[in-house]
Amino acid sequence: MNSIKIIVLLVLLFTNLFSKQEISVQLLWKHQFEFAGYYVAKELGFYAEKDLNVEIKEITPHITVNEEVRRGRATFGIGRTSLLLDIEKGDDFVLLASIFQYSPSILLTLKSSGIKTPQDLKGKRVMIASGSEYDAEFFTAFRHIGLDFLKDTKILQHSTDIYDLINNKTDAMYAYISNEPFYLRDIGIEYNILNPKNYGFDFYGDMLFTTQRVIDNDPNMVKDFKEATLRGYKWAFENIDQTVDLIYNKYNSQNKSKQALLYEAYELKKMAYYETDEVGVITKTKLKRMVDLYYENNLLKNPLNLDNIVFEYNQQELYLTKEEKEYLQKKQVLKVHNELNYKPFSFYTSGKPSGYSIDLMDLIAKKLDIQVEYISGPSWSEFLDKLKNNTIDVMLNITPTSQRLKHFNFTIPYKKYNYIIYSNSHSKISSLDDLKGKNIALVKDFAIYEYIKQNYPEININEEDNMYEVIRSVGFGKSDATITTEPIAQNVIVENSIYNVVPTGSLILSNEEISQVNLSIATNKENIILNNILQKALQSLSYDELFGLDQKWFVRYQTNDEKLSFSSNEISYLQDKQVINMCIDPDWMPYESIKNSKHIGLTKDFMDIFEAKIGIPIKLIPTNDWDESMTFAKERKCDIFSLAMPTEERLKYMNFTTSYISSPLVIATKNDKLFVADINDVINSEKIGIVKGYAFEEIYKKRYPNNKLVSVNNIKEGLDLVAKGELYGFIDSLITIGYQIKTNYISELKIAGKFDDSWELGIGVRNDDLTLHNIFQKVVLSLDEGVKQNIISKWISVVYEERVDYTNLFRVIAITFVIIVILAYRQYILSRYNKTLQIANQNINEAYLELRYLIDTTMEAIFIVQNGKCIDCNYSAIKLLGFENKENILNKDILDFISTSSLESVLDKLTQSKVEPYEIKLISKTQEEIPVLIKCQNFKSNNKEIRIVAAFDLREIKEQNQKLQVAYLEISKKQEELHILNQILESRVKEEVEANLLKDKILQHQARLAQMGELISIIAHQWRQPLACIATCAIGIRLKLDLKKYDFSSQEGRDDFVQYLYSQIDDMEKYTQNLTQTIDDFKDFYKPKQKYNLININEVVLKALDIIEVSITKSGTKIIKELNSIEPIRMHQNEMMQVVLNILKNSYDNFKEKNISNSVIKITSNDKMNGVELIISDNGLGIEEENISKVFDPYYTTKNDQKGTGLGLYIAKAIVQEHHNGTIRAENTQDGISFIIFLNKS
Template sequence: MKIIIIYFILLSTVLYSKPVNLTKKEQIWIKNNIVKIGIEQWKPIVYLDKNNKINGLSGDILNLVIKRLNLKTEIINNKWDRLLNDFKEHKIDILPATYYTKQRDTYGTYSDEYVKIKEYIYVKNSNATIKNFENLKGKKVAIIKDYGTIPKIMKKYPSIKIIQTKDLEDSINKLLNNEVEALVDVQLSIENYIHDNMVVGIKGIAQNSFKSAPLYLFSNTKIPILNNILNKGLKSITSKEKSEFIYKWLNKANDIQNLDFLTNNEKLYLKEKRIIKMCNNPNLPPFEFTKNGDINKMEGITIDILNILENKLNIKFKNVATKSWSESQQFLKDNKCEILPFAVKNKERTKYANFTKPYLTLPLAIFTQKNQNIVNGLDDLIGKTISIKSGSSMIPILKAKYKDIKIKETFGVIESLQAVNNGNAYYTISNIPTVSYYMSQSILNNLQISGYMNITASASIAVNNNDEILLTILNKSLSTISQEQSRQIFKKWVGTTLEKTIVDYTIVWNILSVVGIIIIFFIYRQYILKKSNNALGNLVDIKTQELQTLNEDLEQKILKEVEKNKHIQEQLFKSEKMASMGEMIENIAHQWRQPLSVISTASTGIIMQKEFNILKDDKLIDTCNIINTNAQYLSKTIDDFRNFIKGDRVKRIFKLEDEINTFLNLIDSTVKNNNITIILNLEKDIQINGYANELIQCFMNIVNNSKDALKEGSEDNSLIFISTKLENNNIVIKIKDNASGIPKDIKSKIFEPYFTTKHKSQGTGLGLHMTYNLIVDGMNGMIDVNNIKYTYKNKEYIGAEFTINLPTS
């Protein structure tokens, strides 16, 4: 079998049978009437078995409807054409497996459709010319009399000569006797007949001319209440129950195959062997586990897969009872059994077993309690406690990568999950089908997938290393299992397919695309700004040299050069702002990593769930809310940055506290990366009539200087204090650090242009000079700096304190 990549997202419940809400009138009708049901021998769709019980795919569904509605029934068994004639004459009330035709719609009432089946073309093995319906034009084709597909074929291919037969046996005999060149019927039905009657010499051909056709419960038009009752019975059947019926009969049909894929030696081995002893893990749901606690009986995904292999190979897998997984492994070592059906290959096990190719590949996910944050991986969970089964192969891997990881070892998988569910551990790592199974049993009710691992677990069949031929047979037979069979097995054990939800992923991808474009734009703009800054710096050097060489018309030339230098200084002011913008862009890129990661993880998760048709509405809504929250955060960051760079010098009334918060948002990444703690003491509702954008620039220049000084300082804790208050119609803003203060010999120069203690590649020396001009000239305020001693949390510090005084209007 091809490797099956299983992406089953955690399900919180399984759909149980729904109640049948009958009206009083319907209840009375059921009590007072016997329903006559016509059953043909259309095996395995619907038929009477040797005990005269209704059986088959449609039969199972009909039986459940009868049971749920408590119908009293009378069964009439006959050939299809006779049943249909009796139905027209109202001698029969229900035909349970009927195709729709316009003609039938005139004398019967159709229920809701309950299953779809596909017709195949069958020809003799020697026929190599017929491959589709087009090749049947002008040829004779056998079809059971009054079969529902006949009108569709006649309409689309009028030149096909349809020979109506009594039943499927008659159709096959006519094909084998060359009376027709093909027959058309349901694949499941034909394959079943071929197997039961040992028919050889014919082959099936898949056709695309006609889609799979639905089957209906067909009821008497004179009893309209019966159709309403039947529909209510059908609606009571859950997706899970219907999937189990389909799997049951699909499994039987697919098992009817020959052993041409095996060599003669392999066939001889199976003929002599017949029974293969297996040891299972008695407690590994939903893969393999004891049935009702009986260690002699096993069930689960793996057991269902082995059931398919039993029918294919005509052998029996016999369970050797063990009490634990460890005992099962020991039994294989001691030759007490021959296979372990569900085993993950590792170095220790290869000493005594060979492994088939993986037939299951299970993604591992990170599970936390509900409403915890989505994570990008284990790096986001450092410091949190993980619960994991003692002896798990994951433990040494985790300890090697995360030396300080906190591990709570448990007795088993369910105990690990319960530890998270009950709050005794923050997270665990498990495969999704296992958790889905426990959720379906209502054992766990407080878990969610918070992230995915970049590793998977692959399951194989472990075979005793003395039996190479069995290993080869199992590999070949596993490869014949269809993906549809595997899908049905998983639907049976892990959960049901939920109703499809249409999800518009355009918004998600648009957000990611826009964010990507903005990042590229900002990076390019930063490059241009740096290049412009360097060019302007070189221009300053050139003009300074020219000033020194001036020797005639000194006064006029000095005035002219002063004007030029004033222009250059204005350009450098802009350059200083551009440099701040470059640093802010770096901050923003840093701040976006986490929300972008969350958006990517969340959107990938819902796409994955949608692909498997198991996306729940509440999960979709929660995930979209997460994406929206993070998108709003990105949008706010863009707005803050845009407001800063647009440069409009508009005087307006603004709240000081709001602008300080905007400033802090812009430098958030720088603060975090340099381990700086910001302590705020802001008076509420202070309003300024001024230039908010320029004030933010001043804050940024002051804090950047503090940051650089703190880097060079010796304090363990880097602190910056920002306080605001209103005094005598003046607004006082104070910003101080604990970087040991400004040396006395340079304190008086820090507001002078081009004064800097940094290397020339790190600063222009215009930051605080610009701040001084913006405060004093631009806002009619004052700015001063002093070294102060102060105490914070019982510890004495020394630092520089900038004091800004601004008028309120």
């Protein structure tokens, strides 16, 4: 019964000591995806990891966020830009982050109201949340276009009910673009949006803020809350579907549909990452723009000091409250304990206090600007009494215990050490059980003294006054052992040459409170304010300051640190980091394990060294098995893995240091199995166990597709299955299997074979933190080889010293000779097999690379999707979305790349296994919308559903179609400015528009023809120049007007302008007629009802040059015309002009692509006996001989940019041969190529 009471008391005491901090955040609106980061941080434990218990408060009518934070009813709030006005009025609000880089705030009106612009709001009712009317974007945007928001509208208090707008209780309503528009559209109500962003005002939205009072009281809590919240938002935007499910099931007070939440999520994601790659960015530059606009509009009397209103956490800055500052001014001197001999932490020498803890206290006192009086002489027990009685203020290097917590408050530990048993070098004492009935030397009232005295009455305690007497007691045989830490014991041993006292065992205590030596600073229980001051001062010490103390006092105990140096950036990183979260394999002894929530094993010793080297704590994140550890790594719950090996899959979320432990890969079988010389002998024929998620599981499953590997949860499960005969063998490290066999399976299992592969184990570091990876790489490289071998030997020797079975030893010796013979034969077979396997693997690899090359060189973007995530893509996909490499696309939700305008149609087709081509819009890296034509097809691979998505970029096609429209729009815009022109001009413009409408109808008709693809390619090829010329005419007219080249006040100026305009319109008409004639020509070509006339070939060439010569010669190309033919030939003029244009355009494109200088095109015509010959040649380096015969094949092109369709010369050949009974051929010349066309007179 007494033990139960003690346990309950300890739980209550430590719950009180380490209880989570209660804080709250006031939301700006009702629950919705807008606040997803807060929900995720709470539900996924991000707040809990920071010891924060956060209450999330939904908005209710008649309260304002600013007032709730001002009155202290909420610790944090989400505010609008009107916060700036409150700050000027005296509120101590401080901005922490801006969740959205531009505000989602808009005004909604019904279409039926006729309110389309801000000017239409004059005299109207506007329902808006209190304070929103002062938002910078609303006030300034609308004032700039003539609406004084405060004077010209009637402002109503927001009801949060959209039906007030629908039922005409207000004319306009404040809303979020991510919410209400979706609802109105869903119920079929048409609406208008008045958005300040459309007028150039993209200010911050949803600004997280608190008060300076909160920051002064606990800046670390503010920093932790901000970091956890932004981490929540990052996770929410990366996992939208899961976040929507969370909100839908737990935070759905508005009863939103999942579709509405999805719409909101993708809209808000665009706002959160607008012009940034991080969530929550707030810059003083953008903030200053907001302040300046308030000032310019007389909302602020004076510009604000931005340094005072943006929270920039500085760990080295000391934030003290007014009460704490007054305490220090009144106190002036602190009385601090100093021991006589507790080296290297606290001792008295040469008439003054010295030691690590003393120097630490001096640094703190300097920061607090207070004097310290050190009290030396009393024993440890006497010091404890003095602190209880308030005759001293502070005790240093003291560990919290349940007994001490009744009287003292403690800071966080400034040093942590494991307990180590020290005994005589001939002793075998390595545990507390070994000490039962023996004598142990301890300093009275030390934490370990209290623990042993209370829990182990069988151990006799020899009480000593200090650590020197303790070590002497063990060295001279008065006591059998002591329990202490390495720095203290080593200091006494070295200084006093007591070398027969050595460490004989590590101690892991089941009691949570003293499982380690946690050296802290203690104050009297009543002096809470001093404890808070010392806690803040301790946390404000810089990395350089603490590192300097370590170098001074512990350098003799560090290993090879002359190899270790950090950059200024790495030092700054460590100063801000505070703690590193670590995951391990919870069941992989002797490497590592979790026992009683503590890290034990070989890697624990390494981590203690690493922790000392970097100077900040490494915190264990407990997991149940390796699979859960890997899941935590993917979810970024762990910063590092203590021991891990790189694989292709793991490199997607982890980087790895150089290995610091290496061990061969072996297989364990039952004793009756034969020796396994090669894994190839068994992996495809026998059931072999391996722990799920281990590196070699992934490696071997890829290397041996026909494997019979069986995944198990841990080593014990795998070896148990081998012992039962359910598995042939189990694969793991030599060290771990050797440990398990010697410990649990000594007469059942054996190591039956060692493979060529080995575990090369380093530290795994999350791959989004390169600085941390660099730090651990340096730490691993600085590890002393001797220290490393000592640690490994310590754990491996323990394994083999615990039990030695000589029977098994003789058995092994007996079969060794047989094994050697078998190995020799197997080696011969193995070398032959490996050579064959190597050739096969090489062939497979080459075939894979060829396939990969084909996929990467297709013009379509290809995405491979599994479970909604993109698992692979080709180069065209990377280029389409504007990324540098595929890492920016892999493992992302495919919906992240879909525009919200296309989201609904994509979601409708998401479950269909085959989707015919349809048009949607993608979102690029720069948030640009990209029109594409996509096609989807599902198939199964390894029983997993895979979806192939092919996307064809429509931008160029749409741009070509828009060029003509742009030209027309330019003319239309200028019609208003040219109202003084006569009726003739209006008539000509009208005719131009009608002519182009006629062309659109012709295009629609041609779209129904069977050979649509070929027609579009040819039209696109021939239309570029006329369209560009039309645009040039329109731009020329506009430029003349903008530059005021004509004097419209005089008749002469008007006449000059009309004459110029007529010439431009004539040119435009000529180009338009050419476009129309092209349509008619191709229509006749495919019908075919063509008109043939007797025409001279020179006439065709000159007409073609009328269209293209300017463009060609502008680029520096010279055109030589030797047109000698005089005989007319019966031909279709426009078709032959098409042939000439195509050849000329190909030469022009080739010059540009190959960057040919001094380029020349020569056109020659000659009369022959039976007809006419036309030769077009250039000096563009020609075509490779093996390809020249293919130039007339359909879809063959030599253009590298994939813009060529490969149809131009194919159609040209058809025109010459089939329609004109002629011939066309291509021949390489000395420096280029010639196309020779011959037309028969008949």
